[in-house]
Amino acid sequence: MPVWIGKFFMLNILKMIAKTKIVTEKSPLIESIDFETLQKDLSRFEKLDYEVKRALSKSLTIRHLDSGSSNAEEAELLALSNPVYDITRFGIDFTASPRHADVLTISGPVTRQLKIAMDRTYNAMPYPKIVVAVGDGACNGSVYQNTYACLGRVDQFLPVDIYIPGDPPTPEVILKGLLMCKLILIEKKGRL
Amino acid sequence: MKILVEKDIEFLVECLKKTLNVNVKINGVNHLQITLEKNYLLSAVEYISQNSEFNAHLITMLASDERELNGNFKLYIIFSVIQPRTILTLEILLDKDKPSYPALSEKIPSLNWHEREIHDLFGIVPDGIELDPLVLHRDWPHGKYFPLRNDFLLNKQFPFGEVNHEFSQPHGEGMHQIAVGPIHAGIIEPGHLRFCAIGEEIYKFDAQLFYTHKGLEKMAYGKSVEEVLVLAEHTCGMCAFSHSSAFCQAVENLGGIKIPRRAAYLRTIGLEMERISNHMADLMAICSAGGLSFGASHAGRLREFLMGLNHDFAGHRFFRNLNTIGGLKRNISDEFCKLLLEKLEKFKPQFQEWEQLITNNDSLLDRLELTGFLSNENGLKLGIVGPAARASNIDRDVRRDYPYFAYEDYVVKVPIYEDGDALARMQVRIDEVYESLRLIKNLINNLPSGSILDHNSLKYPIHTPSISIVESAKGELSHFIMLGEENKVFRWHVRSASYMNWRGVVQATMGQDRFKNIVPDGPLVNKSFNLCYACVDR
Numbered sequence: 001m002p003v004w005i006g007k008f009f010m011l012n013i014l015k016m017i018a019k020t021k022i023v024t025e026k027s028p029l030i031e032s033i034d035f036e037t038l039q040k041d042l043s044r045f046e047k048l049d050y051e052v053k054r055a056l057s058k059s060l061t062i063r064h065l066d067s068g069s070s071n072a073e074e075a076e077l078l079a080l081s082n083p084v085y086d087i088t089r090f091g092i093d094f095t096a097s098p099r100h101a102d103v104l105t106i107s108g109p110v111t112r113q114l115k116i117a118m119d120r121t122y123n124a125m126p127y128p129k130i131v132v133a134v135g136d137g138a139c140n141g142s143v144y145q146n147t148y149a150c151l152g153r154v155d156q157f158l159p160v161d162i163y164i165p166g167d168p169p170t171p172e173v174i175l176k177g178l179l180m181c182k183l184i185l186i187e188k189k190g191r192l
Numbered sequence: 193m194k195i196l197v198e199k200d201i202e203f204l205v206e207c208l209k210k211t212l213n214v215n216v217k218i219n220g221v222n223h224l225q226i227t228l229e230k231n232y233l234l235s236a237v238e239y240i241s242q243n244s245e246f247n248a249h250l251i252t253m254l255a256s257d258e259r260e261l262n263g264n265f266k267l268y269i270i271f272s273v274i275q276p277r278t279i280l281t282l283e284i285l286l287d288k289d290k291p292s293y294p295a296l297s298e299k300i301p302s303l304n305w306h307e308r309e310i311h312d313l314f315g316i317v318p319d320g321i322e323l324d325p326l327v328l329h330r331d332w333p334h335g336k337y338f339p340l341r342n343d344f345l346l347n348k349q350f351p352f353g354e355v356n357h358e359f360s361q362p363h364g365e366g367m368h369q370i371a372v373g374p375i376h377a378g379i380i381e382p383g384h385l386r387f388c389a390i391g392e393e394i395y396k397f398d399a400q401l402f403y404t405h406k407g408l409e410k411m412a413y414g415k416s417v418e419e420v421l422v423l424a425e426h427t428c429g430m431c432a433f434s435h436s437s438a439f440c441q442a443v444e445n446l447g448g449i450k451i452p453r454r455a456a457y458l459r460t461i462g463l464e465m466e467r468i469s470n471h472m473a474d475l476m477a478i479c480s481a482g483g484l485s486f487g488a489s490h491a492g493r494l495r496e497f498l499m500g501l502n503h504d505f506a507g508h509r510f511f512r513n514l515n516t517i518g519g520l521k522r523n524i525s526d527e528f529c530k531l532l533l534e535k536l537e538k539f540k541p542q543f544q545e546w547e548q549l550i551t552n553n554d555s556l557l558d559r560l561e562l563t564g565f566l567s568n569e570n571g572l573k574l575g576i577v578g579p580a581a582r583a584s585n586i587d588r589d590v591r592r593d594y595p596y597f598a599y600e601d602y603v604v605k606v607p608i609y610e611d612g613d614a615l616a617r618m619q620v621r622i623d624e625v626y627e628s629l630r631l632i633k634n635l636i637n638n639l640p641s642g643s644i645l646d647h648n649s650l651k652y653p654i655h656t657p658s659i660s661i662v663e664s665a666k667g668e669l670s671h672f673i674m675l676g677e678e679n680k681v682f683r684w685h686v687r688s689a690s691y692m693n694w695r696g697v698v699q700a701t702m703g704q705d706r707f708k709n710i711v712p713d714g715p716l717v718n719k720s721f722n723l724c725y726a727c728v729d730r
Contacts, residue, residue, distance in 0.1 A: 012549055013486060023493050066381045068404040071726045072429025072510050075473065077379045079499070082476075082492030096377035113329050113403045114382055115352060117374050143422050146347045147407035148339045149328075167512065168429065 024086045055186040056179065059091035063101035063125070067118050068150065069108025072168040073135040077105070079171045092178055098124040103181050106158070107168075108137040109144045110151045122158055128188035130181050132162045134174060139163045204246060204276055212236050223445075223659070224280045230293045233269075233284055237296060240271055240280065247274040249588065250575060251661060251670050252687035253296075253306040255314045257342045261655060265291045265316055268672070270659055274593055279659050292317040302575030305691065313340035324358070327402045327729075339410055346410060359386050359398050366390050370711065374403050381725035385714075387701075392710040397701040401694065404729040412684040417443055417517060417652075420681045424671065425512045427686055428727035430473070433466045433511035434664030435686070435727070438671040440515050441596060441660035446673065447517075447652045451597075453640040455519035460598035461529070461635050462511055463662070464628040469498040470665030471579075471621040471628075474722040478618050479550065481719040482559040487550045494543060501535055504528075519645035529636045540629055547622050560615035564700040564717030565707035567612055576696040578667020578689050579624065580721050583609045583616035590663035598635055613707075614720035652679055664689055666723060688727035697721050 064077055080087040081094070095101050098121045110118060122129065131154070136142035138154045146152045154160055161184050164177040205216045205224065212232060217225040228236055240248050248271045258266045265286040273280050286293060295318035297304040307318050308326035315338040325334055331353030338344060361369075367390055374382040382403040388396035408427060412420045424439035425432050437459055444451060451459075472495035479487035499509050505524065506514045514521055550556060566576070571584035581588055589606040591599045607623035609616035652675045661670045667689030676682035701717045703709045709717060 009549070009552060009554075016490070016545060016549065017486075020490070020493070064379045065375055066404065066725075068406055068729075069381075069726065070426050070429040070432070071381055071724050072432070074379050074381060075429055076509075078473075079492070079496060082496050083489050084493060084496040094379060098375075108404065109406065111404050111406055112349070112352070113405060114374065116354075117382065117403070121375055143426050144406055144408075145411045147410050148337075148344070148346070148348055148350075150406040150411075151349070168510070170509065 023083050024089070055182045056090075058182055058186065059093070060103060060178065060182055060185065061093050061095040061101050062103045062105055062178070063095055063098045063121065064105045064107075065118060065121050067106050067108045067114050067138070067154065068111035068144075069135060069137050069168075073107035073137070076168050076171050076174060077107075077134070080174060085171045085175060087175065087178070090175075090179065098122075099126065101125055102128075102185055103130045103132055103178070104158075105132045105134050105178075106138050106154050106160075107134040109141050110154060110157055112149045112151060115151065115157070118157070128185065130161045130184055130188065131158050132164060132177060132181060133160045134164050134177075135168045136165055139165045142167065204273065204278065204280075207243075207245075208240075211239055224278055225283060225657075226281065227283045227285070230284050230286065233282070234294050234296060234299060236282060237269060238299060240273075240282075241300065245275065248272070248280065249274070250300065250302060251279075251659070251668075252672070252685070253303055253310070254672060254683075254685045254687075255310045255316050255340075256674065256683045257314065257340065258655075259288050260342065264288055265314065267293060267310075267316070268657065269296075270670070270672070272594060272661060277594060279661075281657060281659070286316060290317075291315065292319050294318070295320040297321065301573050302692065302695075305695065312338075314338050315341070327405055329400075329402070330358075339407060342413065344410075346413075359400075360396070362388050362396060364390070367395065374400075383725055387711055387714060389711050392712075394701060394703065394709050394711060394714065397698055397714070399694065399698055401725060402729045404726055406730065408730045409684055409686070412681045414676075414680050417675070417679060417681065420673075420684055421515070421517065424684075424686070425515075427730060428688060428724050429510050430470055430724055431466065431664040431666060431669070431688070431727065433462050433506075433515070434662050434669060435671070435688075436511075436515040437463060437597070438660050438662040438669055439673070440517055441662065442658045442671045442673045443517050443652070445660060446656065446658035446675065447650065449518050449646050451519050451646055452643050453598075454523075454642045455644045455646075456597040457635050457639050458520055458524055458644065459515070461532075461632055462506060462514065463597070463664075464632050464635070465498070465502055465505060466511055467665045468625050468628050469495055469502060471625050472498055474579075474621055474665075474719075475550075475618065477719040477722050478560070478614070478716070479556065481716040482556045484550070484553060484556045487546070487553070487556065490546050494539065494546065497539060501532060505532055516645070517650075518647065519643075521645075523644045526639060526641075529639055533633060533636045536629060536632060543625065551619070551622070557615065559716060560618060560720075561613060562707055563614045563709060563713050564617075564720055565611075565613050565703055566696055566700040567704065568610075570699050570704075571612070571696065574695045574699060575692050576667075577692050578663075578665075579620040580617055580693050580696055581667065582607060582620045584612040585610040588668075590661050590668045594661055596660070596662065601638075602631060602634060604631065614716060617720045650679070655682065666690055667693060669727075686727065686730060688724065688730075690723035690725070690728045693721055693723055694728060697723065 133139045133154045141153045251270045253269045256266045267284040269282040271280040297307045311323050312327045370387040372385040374384045384400040386398045425436045427435050476491035503509045566584050568585045591604040657674045669688045672685040674683045
């Protein structure tokens with residue numbers, strides 16, 4: 001390696017950071033969601049403004065579970081943590097254990113060999129549990145037929161709160177769905 | 193040039209006829225079929241794979257339930273031969289009541305998983321060895337039900353049982369086991385990994401995969417070609433375009449369809465775009481597993497830029513719904529291709545700057561050097577493919593050895609490294625990104641005009657096997673297809689790149705001699721291969 005690069009390594013890092021500036025995209029703010037449909041969807045919320053604001057200020061931890069997807073959904077979820085989408089600025093983070101998780105995101109049709117692991121992960125979560133079906137495979141089974149090894153969509157086995165359809169859904173769409181989870185979390189906590 | 197190739201194939205046919213004492217059937221262009229007695233199987237496989245004159249490479253082995261056609265099971269063992277350039281298929285008919293054949297995996301270790309898979313799904317027994325279940329876990333009623341036999345109903349289901357995988361349990365002072373998965377801490381796919389460590393050092397590593405086995409090959413039985421194309425695209429997300437291209441190529445070879453030049457060029461551009469974005473994801477994973485978050489976040493930014501380009505180019509971030517039999521579904525205009533080139537020209541200096549910083553970062557290099565060493569012999573023995581093979585000094589790339597689509601017009605420079613460690617695997621990827629950028633530039637500058645879809649022939653010969661191999665970002669993948677009556681799919685088989693490389697991960701994690709790894713190196717070794725689980729499990 002050229003010696004001068006090693007010498008000014010830190011300088012080069014700083015240069016690259018300064019040159020790149022901020023690449024993070026504008027957030028899909030709650031204003032940009034069609035408010036009328038949101039109100040219809042979430043008619044159970046009274047005083048929407050206040051609730052929404054309060055809910056969005058809370059943090060959210062996610063445990064992801066692949067129940068047999070093609071790995072496109074995982075790639076998009078992974079993309080959420082890159083600097084362009086930067087999911088941590090919304091207080092959303094992926095956690096390593098289901099015991100710390102508010103939300104369980106599931107992608108892919110449920111396979112026979114993962115059914116037990118899926119049930120155990122769900123049972124390990126604390127209340128209130130939110131289940132999000134990410135991608136067509138989890139929402140409706142996608143192109144996968146039911147076979148000896150593929151049992152079909154997720155909501156046959158677990159109560160699903162939010163469906164994020166798409167093949168796979170883009171990171172923006174997933175982000176919107178996860179922000180919606182915050183509203184549901186507040187509502188579920190109120191009920192407990 | 194053409195005459196030379198024909199002569200060479202005749203030479204190969206003569207060699208095979210003389211040595212094996214069999215008839216060789218030439219099916220279509222460059223596809224030799226040999227029907228063998230099962231007693232001669234082992235010697236034939238050894239002769240072909242060890243004869244340096246042919247430079248043959250084992251692609252895959254699969255079984256097919258052809259009891260309704262000829263009252264037998266059939267075993268296909270497929271080789272790609274470099275000298276002369278052809279595909280060679282050994283076919284063995286097996287008895288329908290007690291199908292068995294002499295076991296191959298003791299002599300040819302890369303066939304171990306294939307034999308176990310065929311044993312699980314077809315109940316075809318390799319004589320002479322004990323097999324653990326692979327695809328179907330232990331709670332499946334093994335020995336009674338074989339799901340890929342055609343008389344097994346598609347959605348017959350069985351009650352669940354507790355799965356207790358049998359791992360070897362070494363004992364001794366300071367020995368402990370670390371079980372990981374199937375649900376992992378990060379956002380990756382499911383698989384159960386088990387480390388046995390003495391203190392910090394990994395002594396043994398074992399992996400139990402096939403959690404996401406969905407039975408895609410069973411789903412394909414009796415479906416139309418277009419329906420199975422969709423399944424092929426959904427086999428794997430990361431290499432969706434490679435899978436769909438390989439499937440289309442297999443069907444096109446079968447029907448004798450020659451796709452228009454423009455479609456071939458556009459497909460090649462798509463394949464190269466997919467390669468770059470996959471390599472960026474791999475490099476990001478290596479950086480984050482190596483603890484260099486600066487590198488990881490910049491690689492993430494560059495990858496997102498490429499994914500945006502993919503979306504603009506193909507209308508889908510993972511190139512789904514673009515390929516069709518005989519060409520492409522949508523045309524991509526010349527202006528747009530020029531725009532793509534401009535954007536990639538902007539990408540190149542950014543990548544170069546990033547790459548310079550990463551490859552000169554001592555903290556990352558220190559983690560990568562001599563980590564996850566895979567020797568050349570082990571790589572050849574296990575049949576490793578793709579960037580991992582090239583990092584272990586195995587000079588093999590389907591784009592150069594068996595050119596397809598627009599690779600016929602361009603020579604691909606293949607980076608080869610001899611070190612076989614995680615650093616070499618990273619450097620192969622970096623070199624391939626530059627090479628892909630160069631290829632895309634050439635392809636776009638010489639993009640032919642004309643149609644993008646060949647509507648001519650939609651008549652396929654029935655019950656004739658067809659194989660295609662394509663180099664995806666993770667390595668070579670192959671699709672096998674055989675059509676039955678009314679153009680319905682009779683047998684479809686996928687052998688993805690990750691399927692061959694998983695045993696390489698296990699070997700590299702365990703290390704050898706003085707190249708032992710410690711437990712925290714496990715994720716780094718895994719990420720330096722960065723394999724899919726979805727297309728392994730299917």
